[in-house]
Amino acid sequence: MPESIYWRNRELREHVAVIDGEEAPTIVLKNGTYLNTYTKQWLRANIWIFNDRIVYVGDKLPENSQSTEIVDCDGKYLVPGYIEPHAHPFQLYNPEQLAMYGAEFGTTAFINDNLMWNFLLERKKAFTLLEEFERLPVSMYWWARFDSQTALQHPAEYFSTNKVLSWLEHPSVIQGGELTAWPRLLDGDDRLLYWIQESNRLGKPVEGHLPGASEKTLTKMKLLGVAADHEAMTGKEAIKRLQLGYQVGLRYSSIRPDLPLLLEEMLAEGVCTFDHVTMNTDGATPPFYKNGIMNVCVEIAIEKGVPLADAYRMASHNTANHYGLIADIGCIAPGRIANINILQEKDNPHPVSVLAKGAWMTKNHQVQNFPTAIDWQQYDIEPITFDWDLTLEDMQFSVPIGLNMVNDVIIQPYAIKTDVTLNVIPDNTDDAFLMLIDRNGNWRVNTAIKGFTNRLGAVASSFSTTGDLVFIGKSKQDMLLAWKRLKELGGGIVLAHEGDILFELPLKLGGSMFAGTMRELMEKESDLRTLLTDFGYPFGDPVYAILFLSATHLPYIRITQKGVVDVKKREVLFPATMR
Numbered sequence: 001m002p003e004s005i006y007w008r009n010r011e012l013r014e015h016v017a018v019i020d021g022e023e024a025p026t027i028v029l030k031n032g033t034y035l036n037t038y039t040k041q042w043l044r045a046n047i048w049i050f051n052d053r054i055v056y057v058g059d060k061l062p063e064n065s066q067s068t069e070i071v072d073c074d075g076k077y078l079v080p081g082y083i084e085p086h087a088h089p090f091q092l093y094n095p096e097q098l099a100m101y102g103a104e105f106g107t108t109a110f111i112n113d114n115l116m117w118n119f120l121l122e123r124k125k126a127f128t129l130l131e132e133f134e135r136l137p138v139s140m141y142w143w144a145r146f147d148s149q150t151a152l153q154h155p156a157e158y159f160s161t162n163k164v165l166s167w168l169e170h171p172s173v174i175q176g177g178e179l180t181a182w183p184r185l186l187d188g189d190d191r192l193l194y195w196i197q198e199s200n201r202l203g204k205p206v207e208g209h210l211p212g213a214s215e216k217t218l219t220k221m222k223l224l225g226v227a228a229d230h231e232a233m234t235g236k237e238a239i240k241r242l243q244l245g246y247q248v249g250l251r252y253s254s255i256r257p258d259l260p261l262l263l264e265e266m267l268a269e270g271v272c273t274f275d276h277v278t279m280n281t282d283g284a285t286p287p288f289y290k291n292g293i294m295n296v297c298v299e300i301a302i303e304k305g306v307p308l309a310d311a312y313r314m315a316s317h318n319t320a321n322h323y324g325l326i327a328d329i330g331c332i333a334p335g336r337i338a339n340i341n342i343l344q345e346k347d348n349p350h351p352v353s354v355l356a357k358g359a360w361m362t363k364n365h366q367v368q369n370f371p372t373a374i375d376w377q378q379y380d381i382e383p384i385t386f387d388w389d390l391t392l393e394d395m396q397f398s399v400p401i402g403l404n405m406v407n408d409v410i411i412q413p414y415a416i417k418t419d420v421t422l423n424v425i426p427d428n429t430d431d432a433f434l435m436l437i438d439r440n441g442n443w444r445v446n447t448a449i450k451g452f453t454n455r456l457g458a459v460a461s462s463f464s465t466t467g468d469l470v471f472i473g474k475s476k477q478d479m480l481l482a483w484k485r486l487k488e489l490g491g492g493i494v495l496a497h498e499g500d501i502l503f504e505l506p507l508k509l510g511g512s513m514f515a516g517t518m519r520e521l522m523e524k525e526s527d528l529r530t531l532l533t534d535f536g537y538p539f540g541d542p543v544y545a546i547l548f549l550s551a552t553h554l555p556y557i558r559i560t561q562k563g564v565v566d567v568k569k570r571e572v573l574f575p576a577t578m579r
Contacts, residue, residue: 021063032073037317040309052357080316081108081339082294088283094513101518105292108339109139147181151560177207180553235265253282263304298349383490388441405451454536457497462511
């Protein structure tokens with residue numbers, strides 16, 4: 001028997017010893033009213049905590065309490081720590097930064113996308129890093145991606161059967177997906193179907209990505225093993241997914257803040273049970289989280305008329321139950337991890353105090369400071385060292401088809417009529433140069449983009465779907481200037497105009513993630529958005545626009561490692577050029 005099992009048995013015996021009075025609890029929350037998420041009742045109780053676990057919930061107080069922190073919760077209401085079930089923890093922020101910030105507002109568990117680790121780390125280091133995250137006070141779980149949501153030059157390097165199954169077998173990984181490559185599944189991709197079957201065999205549900213799917217498609221995907229979906233855009237779509245047996249995630253993100261309307265429409269249709277409904281923020285950009293994460297979603301659910309117990313369960317119990325985590329998180333009961341939010345009022349989900357794994361994250365509105373725990377350098381997640389250079393010769397734009405932005409995420413093809421052989425594209429058009437170049441300098445893809453800016457000299461970004469470099473701008477010289485600064489920073493986002501650097505956001509963690517605080521990042525990202533808007537960006541979320549330029553799960557045309565791709569036909573219209 002492994003040593004870890006012996007240690008776990010000793011820990012369990014200690015829990016029982018607390019009940020017998022042989023050990024003192026670490027914390028006792030006395031005289032509180034807590035939400036029992038099994039019965040949906042508010043009950044008065046004393047809650048004993050020993051280290052990171054709840055060991056008792058009931059009327060009694062411990063006989064042995066000499067070393068116990070006793071907190072009187074009379075007049076307060078206790079609910080389980082909130083769970084974010086669909087986090088993309090790489091939207092400029094890093095996973096530790098997001099988790100610790102979210103915990104201040106009561107989100108004490110995250111179920112996270114692993115896509116970035118596929119690109120930044122070899123598996124052994126990635127799995128060691130996952131173990132590092134287990135040492136955070138926040139509960140961190142992960143997905144196993146089945147696809148890259150873009151067209152890669154060498155996809156087997158990232159998504160082979162051996163690699164996908166090794167991720168699925170990791171104990172911190174609790175989900176397969178999200179499945180952005182579902183059209184391949186319907187077209188007969190049996191390897192993808194095998195991965196889904198293996199995920200289900202391991203008891204790890206598969207998350208779909210099915211925007212606008214018909215009843216027929218939803219039925220097929222359910223038959224093929226997909227258990228959940230978060231892409232409903234109307235109340236009726238959400239209800240249809242529930243009727244077909246899906247676990248339904250209602251989204252409230254910076255790119256699609258649908259939650260209020262979805263709830264209004266579901267309630268108007270007479271939905272009266274929410275046991276298989278969750279909420280998520282789907283990787284919102286930093287300023288969207290100014291007031292917290294899942295606490296904001298619970299507030300919306302309460303305001304829209306969802307029964308109080310259900311509103312809290314949608315952010316805790318329902319998620320834990322779906323993922324088989326209910327023995328650890330999602331409720332207040334003996335044996336569970338001590339993730340508890342203490343509220344001033346029953347219908348106010350913004351906690352005054354937060355416990356995560358038995359540690360105070362916020363206490364009486366005072367945020368408790370924790371030192372950074374992840375040593376990113378140990379995993380070689382540090383500024384990029386570019387051993388190549390960008391030149392004017394790389395900026396040859398001659399393809400006839402470009403990318404026309406309809407909104408932040410929808411891009412249509414268009415016939416390029418502007419003269420893109422010039423060094424500067426005139427300001428009387430909203431066309432701009434667009435280039436995607438390999439972060440190692442091996443290949444490039446050159447075209448044009450319409451609708452991003454009408455006058456900005458250049459934006460250069462190492463923040464992208466794959467970590468390759470994106471350049472957009474009117475001026476080739478400004479693009480070179482932005483590149484020079486980006487190279488000095490070792491990755492980030494840089495704006496240049498008329499020979500000056502206007503803005504820079506260093507992304508020192510692999511060229512994709514910010515190394516400072518969440519509040520610093522919010523301020524920087526807001527400045528970036530304001531500048532891009534001033535330079536003609538007409539939509540709401542330019543950071544997502546840059547990220548999704550390569551995202552082949554969205555219509556209709558994208559710029560990828562393979563070249564300019566027609567998403568629907570899955571054809572390369574213009575291939576990448578080797579340098």
